[in-house]
Amino acid sequence: MEQEDADFFLNTGQFLYNVGVDNVIFGYHEKELKVLLQQPIPLDKWTVTGGYIKRTESIEEAANRIAFLRTGLKGLFFQQFRSFGNPDRSKDNGLTAAHLKKMTGLDVPEDSWIFDYFVSVAFYTLTEFSKVEPKKGELEADCQWWPVSDLPPIMFDHAMIIAEALKALRLHIAHYPIGYELLEEKFTLPEIHSLYETILGKSLDDRNFAKRLMATGIIIKLNETKKIGAHRSPFLYKFDKEKYAEGLKSGVALAF
Amino acid sequence: MEQEDADFFLNTGQFLYNVGVDNVIFGYHEKELKVLLQQPIPLDKWTVTGGYIKRTESIEEAANRIAFLRTGLKGLFFQQFRSFGNPDRSKDNGLTAAHLKKMTGLDVPEDSWIFDYFVSVAFYTLTEFSKVEPKKGELEADCQWWPVSDLPPIMFDHAMIIAEALKALRLHIAHYPIGYELLEEKFTLPEIHSLYETILGKSLDDRNFAKRLMATGIIIKLNETKKIGAHRSPFLYKFDKEKYAEGLKSGVALAF
DNA sequence: TGAATAGTGTCTTTAAGACAGTATATC
DNA sequence: GATATACTGTCTTAAAGACACTATTCA
Numbered sequence: 001m002e003q004e005d006a007d008f009f010l011n012t013g014q015f016l017y018n019v020g021v022d023n024v025i026f027g028y029h030e031k032e033l034k035v036l037l038q039q040p041i042p043l044d045k046w047t048v049t050g051g052y053i054k055r056t057e058s059i060e061e062a063a064n065r066i067a068f069l070r071t072g073l074k075g076l077f078f079q080q081f082r083s084f085g086n087p088d089r090s091k092d093n094g095l096t097a098a099h100l101k102k103m104t105g106l107d108v109p110e111d112s113w114i115f116d117y118f119v120s121v122a123f124y125t126l127t128e129f130s131k132v133e134p135k136k137g138e139l140e141a142d143c144q145w146w147p148v149s150d151l152p153p154i155m156f157d158h159a160m161i162i163a164e165a166l167k168a169l170r171l172h173i174a175h176y177p178i179g180y181e182l183l184e185e186k187f188t189l190p191e192i193h194s195l196y197e198t199i200l201g202k203s204l205d206d207r208n209f210a211k212r213l214m215a216t217g218i219i220i221k222l223n224e225t226k227k228i229g230a231h232r233s234p235f236l237y238k239f240d241k242e243k244y245a246e247g248l249k250s251g252v253a254l255a256f
Numbered sequence: 257m258e259q260e261d262a263d264f265f266l267n268t269g270q271f272l273y274n275v276g277v278d279n280v281i282f283g284y285h286e287k288e289l290k291v292l293l294q295q296p297i298p299l300d301k302w303t304v305t306g307g308y309i310k311r312t313e314s315i316e317e318a319a320n321r322i323a324f325l326r327t328g329l330k331g332l333f334f335q336q337f338r339s340f341g342n343p344d345r346s347k348d349n350g351l352t353a354a355h356l357k358k359m360t361g362l363d364v365p366e367d368s369w370i371f372d373y374f375v376s377v378a379f380y381t382l383t384e385f386s387k388v389e390p391k392k393g394e395l396e397a398d399c400q401w402w403p404v405s406d407l408p409p410i411m412f413d414h415a416m417i418i419a420e421a422l423k424a425l426r427l428h429i430a431h432y433p434i435g436y437e438l439l440e441e442k443f444t445l446p447e448i449h450s451l452y453e454t455i456l457g458k459s460l461d462d463r464n465f466a467k468r469l470m471a472t473g474i475i476i477k478l479n480e481t482k483k484i485g486a487h488r489s490p491f492l493y494k495f496d497k498e499k500y501a502e503g504l505k506s507g508v509a510l511a512f
Numbered sequence: 513t514g515a516a517t518a519g520t521g522t523c524t525t526t527a528a529g530a531c532a533g534t535a536t537a538t539c
Numbered sequence: 540g541a542t543a544t545a546c547t548g549t550c551t552t553a554a555a556g557a558c559a560c561t562a563t564t565c566a
Contacts, residue, residue: 019275019341019375055373058342083339083377085275086314117311119275121339121375190518207520208556231517232563255555446545463547464529487544488536511528 009112015052017113021062022050022084022122022158024165025071027129027145028182031194034129034145035162036070037152042103042141043094045155048162049143050120063123070143071132076125077181081168085119089157104139124165126181170200174255177218177247180239188226188234192219196256204256216252218243265368271308273369277318278306278340278378278414280421281327283385283401284438287450290385290401291418292326293408298359298397299350301411304418305399306376319379326399327388332381333437337424341375345413360395380421382437426456430511433474433503436495444482444490448475452512460512472508474499 011017025036025048037046051066053059063078097110108114129145136143146152148166151159172178178199179192193209213219220240225233267273281292281304293302307322309315319334353366364370385401392399402408404422407415428434434455435448449465469475476496481489 016274016373016375018272053341053375056343059339059375060342080338082336083315085309085377086316087312117272119272119309119315119375119377121341121377188518205556205558206518207558210519211521212555228517228564230515230565232519232565234518253554444545461530462545463531466546467548468528484537484544486538486542488538488546490545509527 009106009108009114011113014054016055018117019119019121020050020052021059021066022048022120022161023063023067023070023078024048024122024124024162025067026124026126026148026165026169027132028126028195028198029128029130031198033148033198035148035151036129036132036134036143037146037154038070038136038143039141040095040139040155041100043099043155045092045094045153046146046151047155047158048122059121060123063121063125067125069137070135071127072135073127073132076127078123078125079168079172080121080123082164083119083121084157084161085117087117089120090115090118092155095155103141106139120161122161122165124169126169126178128182173199175251175253177216177239177244177252177254180244186222186224186226186236186238188236190234192237200256209256212254212256216243216247216254218247218252265362265364265370267369270310272311274373275375275377276306276308277315277322278304278376278417279319279323279326279334280304280378280380280418281323282380282382282404282421282425283388284382284451284454285384285386287454289404289454291404291407292385292388292390292399293402293410294326294392294399295397296351296395296411297356299355299411301348301350301409302402302407303411303414304378315377316379319377319381323381325393326390327383328391329383329388332383334379334381335424335428336377336379338420339375339377340413340417341373343373345376346371346374348411351411359397362395376417378417378421380425382425382434384438429455431507431509433472433495433500433508433510436500442478442480442482442492442494444492446490448493456512465512468510468512472499472503472510474503474508 027034027036036049038049039046049066049070051062051069053062057065059080060078064074064076067076068074097108097112097115100106100108134143134145151162154162173196179195182195183191189210192213193204193206196209197204218240219237222236222238224236226236227233283290283292292305294305295302305322305326307318307325309318313321316334320330320332323332324330353364353368353371356362356364390399390401407418410418429452435451438451439447445466448469449460449462452465453460474496475493478492478494480492482492483489
């Protein structure tokens with residue numbers, strides 16, 4: 001990848017300058033909310049996954065392409081929530097051409113465009129993380145899931161980006177349905193209840209939760225139960241696709 | 257301005273490439289909601305006011321600086337609402353180097369950075385438009401207020417940007433206090449009532465409006481009345497600065 | 513039959529929404 | 540006193556929130 005690298009660090013015209021995309025990829029599994037982070041180089045600091053925008057694609061397409069590189073998943077639900085830009089945000093004294101050379105052997109020009117002032121258009125997305133095997137990029141040292149409640153040291157302003165993403169997600173959940181990407185096709189009431197509790201970070205009264213969720217009409221009770229352990233079998237539900245799509249468009253009232 | 261122009265069109269390093277700021281500047285005055293638009297060149301098409309980001313400033317600072325250029329106002333309330341970016345969004349066959357040359361006499365290179373793919377970080381802001389004398393830039397043909405309900409032909413994707421800004425403003429109004437920038441220091445209930453009706457584009461029951469607005473505590477009734485025509489004099493109110501600031505931070509319930 | 517989880521109904525409190533008559537100022 | 544606008548209170552309805560018992564499964 002010698003020549004490609006040289007081209008990349010010089011940016012021969014494939015990518016936009018000074019603007020990129022950052023994806024806060026949230027992953028849910030069994031009452032745990034995690035976020036996918038990567039290590040740009042072997043430092044004990046992490047960033048959200050992000051990348052550059054090709055001249056031929058929209059910012060949304062860039063976000064999708066970049067998320068696919070790390071997760072192997074396509075067609076995720078994406079939500080743009082804010083853009084970040086100031087001259088100091090990409091400054092981190094750990095990330096220099098010299099350190100990159102030392103750790104990776106790559107010759108990166110000190111004035112490479114990748115060290116320039118970048119405005120970041122930030123998106124968040126949601127997935128079921130047990131299905132995802134994170135794939136690190138060639139220029140990254142690592143890429144893995146971290147619990148939202150117990151993050152490692154974060155580089156740049158990415159701690160703020162994650163915090164804002166979580167805020168946007170929690171606001172979003174009050175106005176739009178959520179869960180399609182995070183649950184099996186058929187799921188139980190306790191499962192979706194835990195999902196909402198985990199994302200919102202607080203407990204929700206089970207009776208009121210069920211009452212209101214059913215009132216929206218976005219889920220349908222099935223005539224099957226899920227066999228679990230030595231306990232009463234819970235009924236299975238599925239999303240009403242049409243009502244769900246309509247809720248995504250025009251909103252639902254779910255202010256838990 | 258010869259040399260400066262040449263420098264500008266070549267971008268000698270003062271501005272970021274491929275990313276800029278667009279401001280949807282809303283103006284309110286006597287029950288009318290307007291938006292400040294400019295004509296980049298003498299075409300019968302208009303854009304929202306926008307500009308480029310200096311390498312030394314944040315995107316918020318850029319938005320403030322650019323709004324100041326057009327309105328002469330500083331310290332406006334700004335709200336970032338979305339970023340727009342796709343390869344085709346800046347394509348408008350009316351805006352070419354040849355046409356610019358013809359209309360303005362300026363020699364703009366056909367491959368100037370200003371014709372490139374731009375990601376736009378969009379903000380909206382609010383002001384009292386009767387106090388503002390719009391100032392067009394040197395490269396613009398015109399700059400003036402247009403009623404939101406009766407817009408001229410709009411260039412690029414700026415009709416969508418305006419529509420999204422209005423949507424964001426109307427959503428914002430339900431969660432945060434508004435009006436500080438749009439009303440005199442002392443104002444009457446009917447005045448703020450009209451303001452909300454105008455922004456929301458619908459009529460609000462006067463009794464319920466007053467009840468809820470007072471319940472938030474963000475306005476204080478004064479012991480003065482405003483002398484108007486041959487009618488009962490309405491009481492004056494002012495914003496409770498602290499409650500207002502707190503409402504901006506943590507939100508208020510004003511879902512009209 | 514004990515342990516663990518599923519599932520649901522009612523009451524209270526609060527907020528939203530609809531609605532109309534009295535008060536005040538000026539001419 | 541005619542007119543135009545300011546101002547406010549009550550009732551109804553809907554939603555939110557608090558709360559606890561019964562049902563099922565199987566070890």
